Amino acid sequence: MKILVCITNVPDTTAKISFTDNDTKLNKNGIPYIIGPYDDYALSRGVELKEQSGGTLTVLHVGEADADPQIRKALAIGADDAIRVNADPLDSYYTAAQIAHIAEQNKYDLILMGRESIDYNSGVVHGLVGEMLGIASYSPVMKLDIDGGTATISREIDGGKEILKAPLPLVLGCQEPIAEWKIPNMRGIMTARTKPLTVVEPVSLEEMTTPEKYSLPAPKGTCKMIPANEAETLIRLLQTEAKIL
Amino acid sequence: MSVLIYVELDNGSIKKTSLEAVAYGAKIAEKTGDKVAVLALGKADISELEKAGNYGAGKVLHAADDKLDQENSLAYADVLTQAAHQENSKIIILSKSGLGDAVAARAAAKLKAGIVSGVTGLPEINGSFKVPRGIFTGKAFATTEIKSDIKVLVVKKNAIEMDESSVRTVNADVETFSSVLRDSDFKATIVEVEKAASELSLTEASIIVSGGRGMKGPENWQPLLDLAKALGAATGCSKPVSDLDWRPHHEHIGQTGIKVAPDLYIACGISGAIQHLAGVNGSKCIVVINKDPEAPFFKAADYGIVGDLFEVLPKLTEAVKNLK
Numbered sequence: 372m373k374i375l376v377c378i379t380n381v382p383d384t385t386a387k388i389s390f391t392d393n394d395t396k397l398n399k400n401g402i403p404y405i406i407g408p409y410d411d412y413a414l415s416r417g418v419e420l421k422e423q424s425g426g427t428l429t430v431l432h433v434g435e436a437d438a439d440p441q442i443r444k445a446l447a448i449g450a451d452d453a454i455r456v457n458a459d460p461l462d463s464y465y466t467a468a469q470i471a472h473i474a475e476q477n478k479y480d481l482i483l484m485g486r487e488s489i490d491y492n493s494g495v496v497h498g499l500v501g502e503m504l505g506i507a508s509y510s511p512v513m514k515l516d517i518d519g520g521t522a523t524i525s526r527e528i529d530g531g532k533e534i535l536k537a538p539l540p541l542v543l544g545c546q547e548p549i550a551e552w553k554i555p556n557m558r559g560i561m562t563a564r565t566k567p568l569t570v571v572e573p574v575s576l577e578e579m580t581t582p583e584k585y586s587l588p589a590p591k592g593t594c595k596m597i598p599a600n601e602a603e604t605l606i607r608l609l610q611t612e613a614k615i616l
Numbered sequence: 617m618s619v620l621i622y623v624e625l626d627n628g629s630i631k632k633t634s635l636e637a638v639a640y641g642a643k644i645a646e647k648t649g650d651k652v653a654v655l656a657l658g659k660a661d662i663s664e665l666e667k668a669g670n671y672g673a674g675k676v677l678h679a680a681d682d683k684l685d686q687e688n689s690l691a692y693a694d695v696l697t698q699a700a701h702q703e704n705s706k707i708i709i710l711s712k713s714g715l716g717d718a719v720a721a722r723a724a725a726k727l728k729a730g731i732v733s734g735v736t737g738l739p740e741i742n743g744s745f746k747v748p749r750g751i752f753t754g755k756a757f758a759t760t761e762i763k764s765d766i767k768v769l770v771v772k773k774n775a776i777e778m779d780e781s782s783v784r785t786v787n788a789d790v791e792t793f794s795s796v797l798r799d800s801d802f803k804a805t806i807v808e809v810e811k812a813a814s815e816l817s818l819t820e821a822s823i824i825v826s827g828g829r830g831m832k833g834p835e836n837w838q839p840l841l842d843l844a845k846a847l848g849a850a851t852g853c854s855k856p857v858s859d860l861d862w863r864p865h866h867e868h869i870g871q872t873g874i875k876v877a878p879d880l881y882i883a884c885g886i887s888g889a890i891q892h893l894a895g896v897n898g899s900k901c902i903v904v905i906n907k908d909p910e911a912p913f914f915k916a917a918d919y920g921i922v923g924d925l926f927e928v929l930p931k932l933t934e935a936v937k938n939l940k
């Protein structure tokens with residue numbers, strides 16, 4: 372089985388977000404970057420499936436060279452090789468088109484990625500890639516097993532879950548508890564250094580959307596404290612002051 | 617030309633978040649001079665579909681093929697594309713959800729349309745088309761220009777103010793839409809659907825009562841459930857709570873779980889880690905109950921009670937019951 376796992380390179384979940392250049396650029400200063408947490412789940416399950424079936428796993432990132440440490444980490448976790456499409460991804464459509472282009476050349480059985488990136492939170496790249504390749508896509512996948520050419524998928528739906536069986540190839544957006552995050556071991560880190568990381572140039576595309584300006588939410592007002600022994604006051608305030616009840 | 621809105625159905629009626637999307641689309645159509653058309657798929661109650669008119673829709677295209685009764689984003693995207701062609705739609709709107717994103721993405725790829733998901737307000741249209749969107753899981757916003765001819769917007773809850781005055785008493789005309797379904801969209805077999813039928817959905821609920829590790833164990837949830845029941849609220853939880861199987865996974869709220877935007881979010885025994893806050897920062901009002909006055913959640917709250925939740929919760933429930 373040939374597996375492709377697409378990863379994002381994103382600010383750590385605890386990072387404080389700010390902007391520079393008159394609010395037109397993210398201030399990357401001092402921000403630790405990580406593999407997107409959802410992509411990390413996808414990668415972990417991908418590695419497990421590869422080990423079970425004896426296939427290959429390629430990790431793909433659309434982005435610039437500052438992502439290489441995260442790509443190496445993915446190799447240390449268990450990917451066999453990596454491809455980086457050397458571009459500053461403009462938006463979901465652009466990213467998806469680059470992924471689809473790589474996938475067309477390599478015919479993967481399974482394309483895994485996180486349900487969404489934690490920078491733009493769009494959650495649409497798997498669907499776009501699926502449609503561009505003319506294959507089915509499902510998200511958010513919480514459990515995934517492969518038996519021959521068929522995937523059994525447990526997926527979150529509004530207020531519950533759905534289990535479905537679908538033939539490969541598939542594009543899947545993943546989330547927990549599909550697998551436990553894997554931490555690279557020493558041997559993994561050593562071998563990752565010599566695994567191939569191929570850098571390719573993007574296919575050119577018309578620009579669909581451009582971010583213009585960033586902003587931060589208005590700061591919260593102060594929290595009104597209510598003594599615990601007068602808890603019922605809260606309900607009154609929610610009715611008369613906040614006008615919710 | 618029509619602004620086209622895809623609506624999700626729940627038991628044959630249009631979901632609340634989708635009605636908001638209809639109102640959102642109608643506001644855009646006012647500016648562009650377009651008509652407002654809605655697409656509904658699968659089994660529906662016609663008198664419920666007509667209600668899209670109350671929110672500004674002129675007509676509802678209803679594709680009633682029973683193959684569409686079961687959620688299928690592949691087929692839905694196909695039908696949405698067909699409707700977009702028929703209506704010559706340049707602006708297509710969906711409400712943000714797992715299904716909404718999936719349908720929007722596949723339709724955008726078919727239509728070669730620019731897509732923005734997570735839209736938080738109305739577009740600015742004058743020569744160019746710019747929409748505000750939430751990014752970094754609610755920690756920031758971006759204004760994004762969409763340059764493509766066809767535009768797909770996936771709109772978050774509360775992207776427009778909904779008040780009584782935006783609701784009209786006009787019904788929409790419901791037309792049957794005959795769609796062409798492709799076998800390739802039906803290759804998957806659905807083995808099982810588990811849905812707690814009576815439960816209020818977290819993304820639709822206007823009040824949510826949520827519990828964290830401070831609840832100390834699944835056997836202690838009753839006081840929280842009692843308050844939720846008194847308020848007519850849905851229940852949620854923090855990640856460790858669902859990881860520990862104290863509560864079902866679909867209640868998990870936060871960065872790696874569901875993002876919610878209710879009018880009122882009541883957090884009980886949740887410390888307020890940044891990853892949890894990321895899932896609730898769209899809430900209009902936040903109440904925090906925590907025994908630790910230093911809990912970070914108080915910084916994000918509108919009202920706070922420092923105290924033992926097992927003493928506070930029954931008092932709140934009592935007070936809510938006394939309201940009625």
Ligand SMILES: Cc1cc2nc3c(=O)[nH]c(=O)nc-3n(C[C@H](O)[C@H](O)[C@H](O)COP(=O)(O)OP(=O)(O)OC[C@H]3O[C@@H](n4cnc5c(N)ncnc54)[C@H](O)[C@@H]3O)c2cc1C
Pocket residue numbers: 384408827828829830831853854855856857868869870871872873884885886887888889890891892895905906907908911923924925926
């Ligand atoms: C990549 C990543 C993603 C994550 N995603 C999420 C996510 O989506 N959602 C999420 O929730 N977390 C997420 N987390 C975990 C997050 O960092 C916190 O660990 C988690 O939110 C803490 O849950 P909690 O508040 O229930 O528990 P704790 O932090 O243990 O807090 C328990 C609170 O209960 C209070 N308490 C205890 N007893 C009582 C009592 N009797 N009365 C009143 N108060 C009491 C305590 O003072 C404390 O503040 C993520 C972490 C990472 C690294």
